[in-house]
Each structure stands twice: as structure tokens, then as C-alpha cells.
Amino acid sequence: MDRYYMKLAIRRGEKSRGKCSPNPFVGAVIVSNGKIIAEGNTQAYGGDHAEIVALKAAGEASRGATLYVSLEPCCHYGKTPPCTDAIINAGIKRVVAGILDPNPLVAGKGIAALRAAGIEADYGFFEDEIKRQLEYYLCFMNNKRPFVIWKMALSLDGKYAASDGSSRWITNPASRRQVHRLRAEVEVVLAGIRSVSKDDAMLNVRGLRNVKQPLRVILDPLLEIDPACALVRSAKEYPAMIMYHSADRDKIQSLEALGMKLKQVSGKRDELDLAEVMQTLWDMKLYSVLLETGNRLSEAFWKAKLVDKCVIFYGNQILGGDKSALKAYDRKNIDRALQLSGITVRKLQDNAMIMGYPIW
Amino acid sequence: MDRYYMKLAIRRGEKSRGKCSPNPFVGAVIVSNGKIIAEGNTQAYGGDHAEIVALKAAGEASRGATLYVSLEPCCHYGKTPPCTDAIINAGIKRVVAGILDPNPLVAGKGIAALRAAGIEADYGFFEDEIKRQLEYYLCFMNNKRPFVIWKMALSLDGKYAASDGSSRWITNPASRRQVHRLRAEVEVVLAGIRSVSKDDAMLNVRGLRNVKQPLRVILDPLLEIDPACALVRSAKEYPAMIMYHSADRDKIQSLEALGMKLKQVSGKRDELDLAEVMQTLWDMKLYSVLLETGNRLSEAFWKAKLVDKCVIFYGNQILGGDKSALKAYDRKNIDRALQLSGITVRKLQDNAMIMGYPIW
Numbered sequence: 001m002d003r004y005y006m007k008l009a010i011r012r013g014e015k016s017r018g019k020c021s022p023n024p025f026v027g028a029v030i031v032s033n034g035k036i037i038a039e040g041n042t043q044a045y046g047g048d049h050a051e052i053v054a055l056k057a058a059g060e061a062s063r064g065a066t067l068y069v070s071l072e073p074c075c076h077y078g079k080t081p082p083c084t085d086a087i088i089n090a091g092i093k094r095v096v097a098g099i100l101d102p103n104p105l106v107a108g109k110g111i112a113a114l115r116a117a118g119i120e121a122d123y124g125f126f127e128d129e130i131k132r133q134l135e136y137y138l139c140f141m142n143n144k145r146p147f148v149i150w151k152m153a154l155s156l157d158g159k160y161a162a163s164d165g166s167s168r169w170i171t172n173p174a175s176r177r178q179v180h181r182l183r184a185e186v187e188v189v190l191a192g193i194r195s196v197s198k199d200d201a202m203l204n205v206r207g208l209r210n211v212k213q214p215l216r217v218i219l220d221p222l223l224e225i226d227p228a229c230a231l232v233r234s235a236k237e238y239p240a241m242i243m244y245h246s247a248d249r250d251k252i253q254s255l256e257a258l259g260m261k262l263k264q265v266s267g268k269r270d271e272l273d274l275a276e277v278m279q280t281l282w283d284m285k286l287y288s289v290l291l292e293t294g295n296r297l298s299e300a301f302w303k304a305k306l307v308d309k310c311v312i313f314y315g316n317q318i319l320g321g322d323k324s325a326l327k328a329y330d331r332k333n334i335d336r337a338l339q340l341s342g343i344t345v346r347k348l349q350d351n352a353m354i355m356g357y358p359i360w
Numbered sequence: 361m362d363r364y365y366m367k368l369a370i371r372r373g374e375k376s377r378g379k380c381s382p383n384p385f386v387g388a389v390i391v392s393n394g395k396i397i398a399e400g401n402t403q404a405y406g407g408d409h410a411e412i413v414a415l416k417a418a419g420e421a422s423r424g425a426t427l428y429v430s431l432e433p434c435c436h437y438g439k440t441p442p443c444t445d446a447i448i449n450a451g452i453k454r455v456v457a458g459i460l461d462p463n464p465l466v467a468g469k470g471i472a473a474l475r476a477a478g479i480e481a482d483y484g485f486f487e488d489e490i491k492r493q494l495e496y497y498l499c500f501m502n503n504k505r506p507f508v509i510w511k512m513a514l515s516l517d518g519k520y521a522a523s524d525g526s527s528r529w530i531t532n533p534a535s536r537r538q539v540h541r542l543r544a545e546v547e548v549v550l551a552g553i554r555s556v557s558k559d560d561a562m563l564n565v566r567g568l569r570n571v572k573q574p575l576r577v578i579l580d581p582l583l584e585i586d587p588a589c590a591l592v593r594s595a596k597e598y599p600a601m602i603m604y605h606s607a608d609r610d611k612i613q614s615l616e617a618l619g620m621k622l623k624q625v626s627g628k629r630d631e632l633d634l635a636e637v638m639q640t641l642w643d644m645k646l647y648s649v650l651l652e653t654g655n656r657l658s659e660a661f662w663k664a665k666l667v668d669k670c671v672i673f674y675g676n677q678i679l680g681g682d683k684s685a686l687k688a689y690d691r692k693n694i695d696r697a698l699q700l701s702g703i704t705v706r707k708l709q710d711n712a713m714i715m716g717y718p719i720w
Contacts, residue, residue, distance in 0.1 A: 155697065156672055156714060157685040158518010166694040302678070310678075312516055316716060317697035318662070318670075324684035325517040334526040337515065337677035345707040352705045354516060354712050356676060 002096055005029050005068040006125045008039070010098065010133060013050065013070050016041040018185035019212065022285040024071055024101075024137035028054040030092075032065035049074065051083040055090045063091035070098040070130050072123060075113045076105040084113040097123040098130040102141040132342070136186075139308055140287035145278040149186065150291045150298060150307040151179065155319040160295050163321030168199070170315040174348040177207060179292075182311065184211035187286040190277075192297040193220035200230050203292060204238045215286065216240040219277065219297065221270050223247035223262075227254060235259035243277055274304045295325060302329040302338075305360050310340060316350040362456055365389050365428040366485045368399070370458065370493060373410065373430050376401040378545035379572065382645040384431055384461075384497035386410040390418045390452075392425035409434065411443045415450045423451035430458040430490050432483060435473045436465040444473040457483040458490040462501040492702070496546070499668055500647035505638040506548065510651045510658060510667040511539065515679040520655050523681030528559070530675040534708040537567060539652075542671065544571035547646040550637075552657040553580035560590050563652060564598045575646065576600040579637065579657065581627050583607035587614060595619035603637055634664045655685060662689040662698075665720050670700060676710040 012027030019025070020042040028050040030038040038061075040053025048056070051073050055062055073083035073095065087095060095114050100107060100123055114121040131138060139147035153171045154160055161167035169176070183189050184205045191203055196218055203216045216231060216238060223244040225232060231240055236259035245267030252262050265280055266273040281289060291301055301307055331337050340356030347353075372387030379385070380402040388410040390398040398421075400413025408416070411433050415422055433443035433455065447455060455474050460467060460483055474481040491498060499507035513531045514520055521527035529536070543549050544565045551563055556578055563576045576591060576598060583604040585592060591600055596619035605627030612622050625640055626633040641649060651661055661667055691697050700716030707713075 154518060156518075156670070156700065156716070158514060158516075159684070162692055162694045162697065163690050164693050168694060170694065170697075302680075310516070314714065315697075316700045316703050318686060318689065318691070318700070318718070319694070319697050320662075320686045320689035320691050322684070322687055322690075324519070324682070324687070326678060326680045327682055327684070329678065329680035330523050330682075331678070331680050332522055333524050334522045334528060334530065334679070337522065337530075337675075337679050340516065340676045340678070341710070343676050343707070343710040343712070345705060345712040347703070347705040350701070350703040350716075352703070352712065352714050354674065356516070356710075358678070 002068070003125065005031055005036070006070070006096060006098060008036070009068040009070050010126060010130060012039050012041050013133065016043070020044055020047075021187050022140075022287055023049070024134045026050040026069060026071045028067060028069040030054050030058045030062055030065050030067050032061055037061045037065065046079045049080060049083050052080070052086055055086055058090075064093045066094040066096065067092045068096045071134065072097045072099065072101040072106055072108070072110040073114070074101065074103070074106050075110040082113075084110050087114060088117040088119065092119060094120040095122070096125065097121070098125050099123065099127050102138060135308070136288035140282065145282050146188065146287050146289045147308050148278070148289050148291060148301070148306050149182065149309045149311060150293075150301060151182065151311045151313070152298065152325060153313045153315065154325055155315050155317050157318050157320065158325050159319040159321060159323045160325050161323040162319050163323060165323070170317070171313045172315065172349055172351045175313040175315075175351040175353065178313070178348060178353060180205050180208055182290050183214050184208055186214050186288040186290045188217050188281055188289040189214045189292055190217045190219065190289050191292045192294055193218055193224055194296070195292065195294040196229065196231055197226065198294075202230050202234060204234065213238045214290070217281070218242045219272050221245050221267050221272050223251055225255070227258060232258050232260060243272060243280065245272060271300070274300060274306055278306060295323070295327075299326055299328040302326060307358050309355065309357055311353065311355045313348070314352045314354070362428070363485065365391055365396070366430070366456060366458060368396070369428040369430045370486060370490060372399050372401050373493065376403070380404055380407075381547050382500075382647055383409070384494045386429060386431045388414040388427060388429040390414045390422055390425050390427050392421055397421045397425065406439045409440060409443050412440070412446055415446055418450070424453045426454040426456065427452045428456045431494065432457045432459065432461040432466055432468070432470040433474070434461065434463070434466050435470040442473075444470050447474060448477040448479065452479060454480040455482070456485065457481065458485050459483065459487050462498060495668070496648035500642065505642050506647050506649045507668050508638070508649050508651060508661070508666050509542065509546065509669045509671060510653075510661060511542065511671045511673070512658065512685060513673045513675065514685055515675050515677050517678050517680065518685050519679040519681060519683045520685050521683040522679050523683060525683070530677070531673045532675065532709055532711045535673040535675070535711045535713065538673070538708060538713060540565050540568055542650050543574050544568055546574050546648040546650045548577050548641055548649040549574045549652055550577045550579065550649050551652045552654055553578055553584055554656070555652065555654040556589065556591055557586065558654075562590050562594060564594065573598045574650070577641070578602045579632050580604050581606070581630050581632050583611055585615070587618060592618050592620060603632055603640065605632060631660070634660060634666055638666060655683070655687075659686055659688040662686060667718055669715065669717055671713065671715045673708070674712045674714070
């Protein structure tokens with residue numbers, strides 16, 4: 001039954017996906033005498049963790065009960081007190097945790113604290129599944145940079161645009177809706193200045209209710225953005241930030257007056273140091289980034305090995321021509337092809353979505 | 361219930377897919393007093409049609425019964441006598457046919473013959489489904505050329521090879537097995553001399569039991585094929601034909617001695633007249649062709665609008681580089697993209713297969 005209740009806890013965590021960052025979206029289930037007496041999932045940042053939600057719901061009934069939780073309970077003071085204290089005080093008899101929390105402030109110390117208090121505490125259930133579920137958070141903790149999702153819309157023959165540059169629309173409304181779901185799930189949507197200029201892109205979440213808006217980050221090395229563009233005009237409503245390396249002081253001030261955040265990072269000519277871009281976002285505790293980059297900037301991210309997950313939408317057309325995706329990311333020989341694992345395939349009406357994880 | 365029994369007849373027809381050409385693979389079900397008393401599907405060419413198989417199985421019980429058949433019964437002498445005569449003689453009371461047979465020797469005359477004999481005869485059930493099921497045969501009859509399936513293996517970024525030309529293997533064994541299934545289903549597998557030379561390709565069906573071998577057709581305008589290649593060496597075991605426009609008489613004779621068929625068609629330099637290639641195959645009563653052409657010859661088929669169905673296998677890798685599929689079939693602007701309808705998407709382990717029908 002441990003596996004069954006852990007599955008429930010994992011599923012419960014999904015309710016908080018995209019809604020509690022920078023905390024991971026964790027789920028908890030409390031079971032007493034073979035009955036589920038409470039469930040919980042992580043609340044918005046600053047609110048209760050999953051365990052606390054469940055413990056509060058269970059009340060006195062949690063004495064002697066078993067707590068299932070997808071991630072090791074925390075044992076440190078953050079925005080909220082340690083969950084381990086609450087678990088001990090509630091009289092929980094046994095704790096079953098999915099995986100250990102890689103946060104150096106926890107990292108096994110949560111389990112140790114529970115055991116020290118006489119609670120039977122196990123971990124290591126559905127590890128592969130939970131590691132995938134919490135991939136953003138785990139990358140953020142383990143790799144000290146945000147998890148990067150590269151998204152591209154291609155024709156069936158792999159073109160991101162027709163040869164004259166036109167690309168509206170390669171994909172159908174169902175695919176575009178899926179892109180908005182992705183935007184709502186991540187902390188950051190990132191694009192280059194060229195894409196933003198070309199399409200006057202907003203990059204916000206539209207058409208979905210009850211979602212948070214991501215931070216929109218534009219890589220604009222020479223600060224060429226048009227202050228009249230839709231993205232800047234919406235900066236007071238939806239957060240937006242520009243990263244640049246060289247800029248005119250007046251332009252910086254006028255953009256800031258319009259509500260834009262500005263951040264200088266290293267770079268040269270029309271390129272920024274992408275590792276520093278990621279470091280900057282990590283410092284801001286932003287743990288997932290959706291790349292909505294055009295082909296050229298996409299190639300730079302692939303060359304820098306800064307893609308953790310790849311999401312390609314295929315439209316239902318043949319385009320021909322030379323606007324071929326990732327041309328400059330040339331693997332030369334089939335034996336040097338960049339392989340992807342964990343492939344999933346989904347039909348979106350007359351489009352397809354293929355996802356996978358590059359094996360670097 | 362008509363719809364239910366017709367569905368059964370359609371499904372029964374699938375048993376003969378790829379096994380009875382140039383006859384269409386039809387299914388029949390005989391129902392008497394609400395009970396299925398017999399089923400049948402088209403036998404190998406020269407053998408019984410679906411209706412006859414079912415009638416023979418039903419015997420005397422078919423008196424007063426209803427016959428469901430996916431295609432209008434024939435009313436002419438071909439390799440076998442007219443099915444309409446057999447139906448009338450068996451005492452069938454009612455016939456429900458899926459679609460009319462576009463064969464000008466039938467084309468409504470089958471239904472008319474049944475009605476003239478006092479049998480209640482209807483048609484027009486699941487027309488879209490049956491038209492898709494029998495698409496090879498219907499194209500052959502209606503368009504006076506074989507149905508052409510274009511197959512391509514691409515990386516996720518739409519490359520048919522790495523930039524050094526290497527392409528073994530872009531797709532996985534599950535995808536390649538699917539290609540062998542396609543080969544077993546069609547009458548003709550067609551490739552250009554370059555692909556055959558590069559990979560020393562056999563183009564036969566391997567790894568599947570109880571299947572027929574397609575005719576292998578090589579477009580070799582100047583008859584440059586190496587008589588020692590695997591394809592030629594296997595010509596006595598698996599049928600193979602070369603189409604050329606100019607050739608040395610001795611080479612023709614030596615290839616014929618090795619079991620190859622040779623056929624001259626119009627062409628110039630290293631190109632053949634593709635419409636004439638198709639006409640030639642039509643004349644041979646071959647009603648479906650699988651193109652296993654390299655990129656260049658593929659582009660020629662697309663430019664000639666000689667693709668009825670498109671099957672793309674996507675491997676689980678990124679290749680980059682400039683070997684982009686169908687580059688020369690340049691649609692210039694997104695509004696001129698060649699759209700595909702009837703998209704189906706399938707996961708083949710860590711590969712994906714996307715199929716669709718070009719809307720010309």
C-alpha cells in the first residue's frame with residue numbers, strides 16, 4: 001500500500017505545479033488505520049508546505065498515523081518553520097518520503113531529525129517519477145542554474161519559417177494553447193530581441209484562467225528594443241526584464257520609467273554570455289526558463305549545452321526552403337548526433353508535439 | 361444494426377490488406393435472423409472475392425439472408441465470374457454495400473443488377489472510412505495512376521542525414537520494422553539509383569513472416585547500377601525492375617541475364633519523366649508505390665505533385681547541419697505552405713511516426 005499512497009501524494013503535488021515557486025510542488029497524504037484522513041499540496045510561496053496543509057486538515061487524527069510525502073520534509077526555517085517539527089509535534093508515527101531534498105539545508109537532515117525523534121522514516125519511492133516531476137527544482141538545486149526548456153514550432157520537414165521568413169502560423173491553436181500552458185508553468189519566458197521585434201511579441205500567458213504570469217526576459221545586447229512595443233507597454237501589468245551589455249543611460253532610464261527591469265550582463269557585439277544570463281536568473285531564485293528564442297539564439301543555447309528539455313510542435317504542412325532548424329548546431333556525423341531520452345509524443349488535433357531530454 | 365455489421369465487414373477486409381492486389385481488399389458478412397452466419401475476405405488474385413467466400417461458407421443458410429460488403433459487388437467476368445450472379449443464385453434477400461466500385465466495369469451496375477433481380481440493395485455506409493481503407497485501389501481507378509506513399513526518416517530537427525552524409529541509423533528498429541510492414545503492403549517499392557548505391561539497399565521485406573514481396577523499382581536514368589550490388593544479386597529471389605532512358609545494350613542484356621526486368625521511359629540527363637514512370641506502373645496494374653527515395657528524388661516527386669500520402673519517421677536526435685528535407689521544394693511563403701490533412705501520430709518506442717495526406 002505504501003506505493004499506492006505515494007502515488008496519490010505525487011498526484012496531489014501536481015495541483016501546485018506552477019503555483020508555489022520557488023518552492024517545489026510537493027504532495028502529502030496522511031493515512032490512519034488504512035484510511036486516508038487528509039491530503040495536502042504546497043501552497044503559494046510563503047504559505048504552508050504540503051505536509052502542514054495535510055497535518056492541519058487531519059488535526060488530532062494524525063496521532064499514530066503515517067505521512068506520505070513526495071519530497072523529504074524540510075528541517076530548516078525558511079519562510080515557514082521546519083515541517084519536521086510539525087510532524088513530530090503532531091504525533092505522526094511513520095513517514096514515507098519519495099526522494100531526499102537536494103537543498104543543502106535539508107539533504108537527508110529532515111529524515112535524520114524525524115528518526116532522532118523516534119519516528120520511523122523511509123525514503124526512495126518512485127524516484128524516477130518524482131525526479132521528472134520536480135525536474136525544475138532539482139536542476140535548480142543540483143546544477144545551480146534554472147531548468148531550461150527549449151520550445152520550437154516546425155513544419156513537418158523541420159522548417160521554422162518559409163524562405164521569405166514568414167511563420168504565422170506554423171502551428172494550430174491547440175499547439176499555441178499548449179505553449180501558453182508552458183508559459184504559465186515556468187518562472188521565466190525568455191526570447192531574443194529579434195523575435196520580439198519581428199512579431200511584436202507579448203510573451204505573456206493568454207487564454208488561461210487562474211494562472212500566474214512568468215517573468216518575461218528579453219536578451220537585447222545593445223538595448224535596441226522599441227519602447228513603443230507591446231512588451232514594454234505591458235510591463236506594468238506583466239513583469240518584464242531586459243538583459244543587455246551596452247546601453248545608453250537615457251534609454252535605460254526611460255525603459256525603467258515604463259516599468260521594465262534592466263540588468264547588465266557580460267557580452268560582446270550582439271551576443272550575451274548565456275551562462276551569466278542563467279546565473280543571473282538563478283540568483284533571482286527563478287528555477288525554470290522557457291526559451292522562445294528564434295533559430296539563431298536557439299543555436300547559441302544548444303551550442304552552450306543549455307537545454308534540459310526539448311519541446312517541438314510540428315504543424316501539418318511542408319514548407320521546403322532553407323529555414324532549417326538548428327542548422328548551425330552541426331553534429332557533422334550521425335555518430336555525433338545529440339540523442340534525446342524520455343521521448344513523449346502527443347497529437348494536438350492536426351499538429352504533433354514531441355518532447356525529450358537531451359543526453360549531454 | 362446495419363452500421364454494426366458493415367463495421368465488421370470493413371474490419372474483415374483488413375485481413376486481405378496487401379494480399380490480393382490488384383483486387384481491392386474487401387470484407388463481407390452474411391446475417392440471417394439477427395445472427396452472423398458467415399464472413400469472408402478477398403482471396404489472393406484469381407481466388408474468390410469476399411462475397412463468394414462468405415456465400416460458400418453460409419451455403420443454404422444464405423437464402424433470405426442479408427449480405428454486408430464493404431465494396432459494391434462486381435457484375436463482370438474478370439479472373440472470376442460476377443459476384444452479383446452468385447448473390448442472386450444464393451437467394452440473398454438484401455445487400456448492403458459500403459461504397460460503389462469506381463471500376464468502370466462496375467460503377468453502380470452491380471447494385472443495378474441486384475435490384476433488377478428483386479434484391480433490396482443499398483450503398484453509402486462509412487464512405488469516408490472505406491475510401492481511406494481502399495485508398496490505393498480508388499486512386500488507381502479514379503486517377504489512373506498508382507497511389508504514392510512518400511516515406512522519409514528525419515531527425516527531430518528535420519535532417520535526413522548528418523552534414524557528412526551519414527544517416528545510419530536515424531530511426532530505431534521499431535520504425536524500421538514499420539517500414540518493412542509498409543513494404544509488405546504495397547505493390548512497388550521505388551528508389552533512385554543513388555540511394556541504392558550509397559547503402560547497397562535491398563529494399564525487400566525482411567523480418568516479417570507470411571508476407572508478399574513488393575516489386576522493387578529503381579530509377580536509374582543512365583543505367584549506372586553496379587551488377588554486383590545486393591539488389592541485382594537478389595533479383596531472382598525478389599522481383600526487381602530498372603527504369604532508364606539511355607543505356608548500353610550489353611549492360612541491359614547482362615542485367616536481364618541476372619533476372620532484372622528493364623524498362624525504358626522518357627527522360628533527359630539524370631532525370632526520368634516521373635509521370636511516365638507512374639503510367640508504366642499503372643499499365644502493369646500495380647496500384648500502390650512506396651517511395652524510398654533520397655532527398656533529391658523526393659523533391660522531384662513533390663514538385664510533380666506525385667505524393668498522395670506522407671509518412672515521416674522522426675528519430676530521437678538533433679543533427680543540425682544543412683541536410684534539410686525537401687529544401688528545393690520551396691513554398692516561399694507560409695501562406696503557400698503545402699497543407700496536410702488526416703494527420704495521425706504514433707509513438708514507436710523513442711521514435712515518432714507522423715502520417716498525413718497532402719492537399720494539392
